[in-house]
Amino acid sequence: MLTTLAIANYRSLRELILPLGQINVVTGANGSGKSSLYRALRLLAESAQGRMVASLAQEGGFASTLWAGPETISRGMLRGEVPIQGTVRKDVIALKLGFAADDFGYAIDLGLPEPDSTSMFGSDPHIKRECIWAGPVLREAALLADRDRSLCKVRAGREWQVLSRHVPNYDSLFSHCADPLRAPEVLALRERMRAWRFYDHLRSDAQAPARQAQIGTYTPVLAHDGADLAAALQTIRELGRGDELDAAIDDAFAGSRVDIVVEHGRFSLQMWQSGLLRPLSAAELSDGTLRYLLLAAALLSPRPPELLVLNEPETSLHPDLLPALARLISAAAQHSQVIVVSHAARLVTALSRVREAQILQLEKEFGATQLRDQTPLERPAWQWPSR
Template structure:
């Protein structure tokens, strides 16, 4: 992967997270910071976008996917407590876009989905889209002297109305103009509604630049995967026997489909079985072979063989840490990685001797896709000393709001030359690293 697919996020008035200054993400991103410093809020911005774009609305509750996604991250409490209500919360996401060789319209290498969400604290359902647009470039349009190319603008002049860029001539991809659209709902993300809006208009979808970009963007975001070590249900993983035939290639949030994922990945990639077994030998040298097997006629389980022991072991006989490491090995060594992989505190419950192994798996995955890891572990951080530019520290601006700074070798060169590792500096609360609540 040459460049990260998600370049940066900008927020304004969103909880305690102050990200108005652009901080560029990389393929590997290690987040550190004290509890309550905004790491989870950053990740909730990503979950919100995925849920808004990909979840099917619950018609029985008359709740849109956007409304449900907002409710999941706090509803009307997403507004910064220091900001007077009602107000607008801004969330802007910059992505890498592939260049369309058929078009001469510039700056197609990246684009920004810019949302302004109206929030009223006095109304439990007082959250709506106040403004939404998708435009080209990798800098925010209010800070650049040039005018970006807009794929669409919704609600910017009047609620329920907007405009979409349309090619001047069907089949000609050189110049565009704006055409008006009406009946744009404020409780749906406009990006999801574009097919319906274009079907009701006189403009064929394929005659709009947004048509292909929208498809690519939703496909990208739909493949984001989020994991939290606290949500891994070890008892459920040990006892689960998922049914044969499911198409799962990503581990579920609880991990209960582990045998099925292992089986599908082995069937899909001839080298994966050897890869996962090598990973297990790294943490348990006596490990001989691990494999998913049929349990009864229609279910799967995992059996595990060790050198000098004839009988197989099963997951319900393995330690918590071993089961956790098997989950991370399955996720990070998978031949089918998500477009963005987010893992909260993967070090939980693991022996310190496994930290270099876990760190290597993370680095290996980041060479193939974009990875975000949050951690409080100095033992794990030690093994990212060689990639300081990938470490992002969430720090307090005014004891209430938090921003992000990136580390660099220049900042820490003197201490590194003395033999300090990144985790050492984190342990002692070195102010150049941050991550401590004081």
């Protein structure tokens, strides 16, 4: 389980160090930094896929994702005696992301490339430093893998073994140093991060793939857009969680049930509702009903991930469905660590009653996102690797 999430100089997250538990509910006003925190988590996962630099490009490029405020905020700025303004920069430009768990920690530091008139990719960020360490806090003695620009080395007993001297500055060490014999920790952490699951584009609009019949195969993991919903629900039934699925549907829609129909290998769903003489097809379901079924398929997965992240799952749901969704999330937390990003007060309130849940209330001060009521002494222990 992740115990700490650390982000520095990413959008409004000037430096945010969060404690994490079994269920984490990230909430706050519009513009408080919830979406930035979610994107930062996705960027961390992209590093294990080798797509971090490409993902930054999709967000508008490295420069547009950096903290836009001043490097330091003086006491005069805090008291309102002088306007917020920039000063002479002292530190290097760096976007830093990291996390710690009980067994492993990981951090990555991206910066500006060296001027190069021979390349047209002068705006791409370069990975300056990457570290994997044992335990929850970075210490020199705990380092297991260390990438310093193009040099990647791993711990071999009390010595260091160089794995590569030519790691491309745009590639993570996960792409070049995950050797099962010489660097098993790198490989293990890469596979764990690749198994993290994110849901923020579950479609329930009129043209949503989930409303159409689809070729069905065993589907223990729902697709990111929910296209294979019918096959995922049938997989949940056949792999032993059918009773939980039926209970979740009845909890949200009393007296209702879902059946899966197969015609010529194509799976589709039908929903029986109390008082109706025929079932409703997926095309007839409301956006909120379909979205709840999509979330149930994601949360009741027969192959639960170590980390499951939901971004605004309340979208399209009637407020009366949010307590049932909270119970689904609580059940999923028995098998996965869960992070929920939400601004729905009723969902946040329902989850706050769950013993394992902690509410992370974000707010902004002088443009920088911070955790409400967190003092510097209350931050989790964290150390960034130096360049």
